[in-house]
Amino acid sequence: MRAEPWLVVPAAGRGRRMGADRPKQYLTLAGRPVLAHTLARLHAAFPAARLCLCLDPDDAWFDPAWVPFADWRWVAGGAERADSVANALAAIADEAREDDLVLVHDVARPCVALDDLRRLKQALDDDLVGGLLAAPVADTMKRDDGAGRVAATEPRDGLWHALTPQGFRHGLLARALAAAADAGVAVTDEASAVEALGEAPLLVPGRRDNLKITHPEDLALAGLILAAQASAENETAPAGAAER
Numbered sequence: 298m299r300a301e302p303w304l305v306v307p308a309a310g311r312g313r314r315m316g317a318d319r320p321k322q323y324l325t326l327a328g329r330p331v332l333a334h335t336l337a338r339l340h341a342a343f344p345a346a347r348l349c350l351c352l353d354p355d356d357a358w359f360d361p362a363w364v365p366f367a368d369w370r371w372v373a374g375g376a377e378r379a380d381s382v383a384n385a386l387a388a389i390a391d392e393a394r395e396d397d398l399v400l401v402h403d404v405a406r407p408c409v410a411l412d413d414l415r416r417l418k419q420a421l422d423d424d425l426v427g428g429l430l431a432a433p434v435a436d437t438m439k440r441d442d443g444a445g446r447v448a449a450t451e452p453r454d455g456l457w458h459a460l461t462p463q464g465f466r467h468g469l470l471a472r473a474l475a476a477a478a479d480a481g482v483a484v485t486d487e488a489s490a491v492e493a494l495g496e497a498p499l500l501v502p503g504r505r506d507n508l509k510i511t512h513p514e515d516l517a518l519a520g521l522i523l524a525a526q527a528s529a530e531n532e533t534a535p536a537g538a539a540e541r
């Protein structure tokens with residue numbers, strides 16, 4: 298087993314599509330803020346990891362008591378997700394080595410399974426490019442004509458949903474995000490920045506229930522997923538076993 302990865306958690310979004318009275322990472326899910334769930338999952342998988350959390354300094358809802366990591370720092374988020382991640386990479390640049398693995402995970406994905414986190418890390422330990430959790434597309438894909446009607450049915454073979462975490466070496470990811478920013482290209486995930494350098498990130502199949510809470514209905518769905526995961530865990534765990 299290699300060293301624990303660095304964790305970067307972009308949590309500076311505004312949650313515009315959620316339309317709540319506060320950013321979605323501060324909404325309550327199964328009795329705790331979304332942010333607390335997400336950090337607890339990451340900590341269960343990587344208890345000794347070093348964390349850099351991207352926050353909006355004006356978010357008065359944030360409580361450091363929700364951070365279970367012993368070694369963590371926060372950094373101000375940027376205008377877009379990629380800017381927040383770039384700020385985090387810059388903030389840890391003095392401590393991180395060029396080839397240290399950095400796992401970037403959306404705060405809005407609190408249902409990520411421990412097994413997926415561990416398998417991703419294992420898959421990336423010896424992969425110099427890096428990669429991401431992803432799930433094959435299961436629905437028939439339609440392209441619209443711009444006026445609400447179907448223009449074409451697109452082949453779904455080989456199409457995957459990009460999930461998080463996405464993991465890359467610190468040096469490569471910092472260069473990739475800087476190159477995208479310099480070129481004025483908006484990237485919505487780390488992998489697309491690395492792809493633009495001509496690299497081919499590894500697709501690591503992940504669970505479909507690694508939902509990104511985005512729209513209002515997603516909060517209840519995430520609650521159901523967490524409950525189902527807890528009950529599956531109870532069914533398989535020996536009596537008296539604690540979460541590992």
Ligand SMILES: Nc1ccn([C@@H]2O[C@H](COP(=O)(O)OP(=O)(O)OP(=O)(O)O)[C@@H](O)[C@H]2O)c(=O)n1
Pocket residue numbers: 306307308309310311312313314315320321322351374375376377378379381382402403404405406509510511
């Ligand atoms: N400037 C930004 C924008 C987004 N994020 C984070 O990136 C992740 C994915 O973004 P998304 O789901 O789009 O979240 P929001 O930007 O909050 O949502 P919306 O686009 O609806 O405003 C979230 O964890 C979000 O907090 C961030 O750290 N900094």
Ligand SMILES: C[C@](O)(CO)[C@H](O)COP(=O)(O)O
Pocket residue numbers: 378403458459460461485486487509
């Ligand atoms: C990174 C991501 O979660 C991969 O699916 C996604 O791109 C972030 O969502 P956004 O709406 O583009 O911010």
